[in-house]
Amino acid sequence: MMSGRRVTRRLHVIAVDIDCVFAALADPTRRELLARLARRPSRAGDLALGLPMSRPAVAKHMSVLRRARLVETRRRGREQIYSLKPQGRAAIEELQRTLERVSHFWDTALQSFKNLAESR
Numbered sequence: 020m021m022s023g024r025r026v027t028r029r030l031h032v033i034a035v036d037i038d039c040v041f042a043a044l045a046d047p048t049r050r051e052l053l054a055r056l057a058r059r060p061s062r063a064g065d066l067a068l069g070l071p072m073s074r075p076a077v078a079k080h081m082s083v084l085r086r087a088r089l090v091e092t093r094r095r096g097r098e099q100i101y102s103l104k105p106q107g108r109a110a111i112e113e114l115q116r117t118l119e120r121v122s123h124f125w126d127t128a129l130q131s132f133k134n135l136a137e138s139r
Contacts, residue, residue: 040110043087049080060102
């Protein structure tokens with residue numbers, strides 16, 4: 020017990036643009052880039068290895084992922100190193116909640132349709 024001292028915690032609220040996250044994850048190349056970054060931070064040139072695209076094309080994909088707040092960059096000399104953004108998890112979780120609400124909508128609509136079909 021702490022006498023006379025109050026402990027407060029800072030909560031960081033992250034504004035998530037679900038449409039931006041959804042658009043970023045809609046592309047299979049960007050999903051592959053995220054999977055590669057999950058293994059280790061990398062330069063665009065390293066991320067391009069084995070993909071049918073150039074380093075500048077990878078950099079454009081990474082720009083989309085940065086806008087969606089899923090990745091971040093840091094400078095190391097002249098290079099940019101890309102890594103997963105720790106707060107990106109909140110964006111993915113918000114997207115999951117949105118998809119669950121949509122899924123519930125479809126479950127309800129399909130059940131109503133089934134009930135109507137069976138009542139005739």
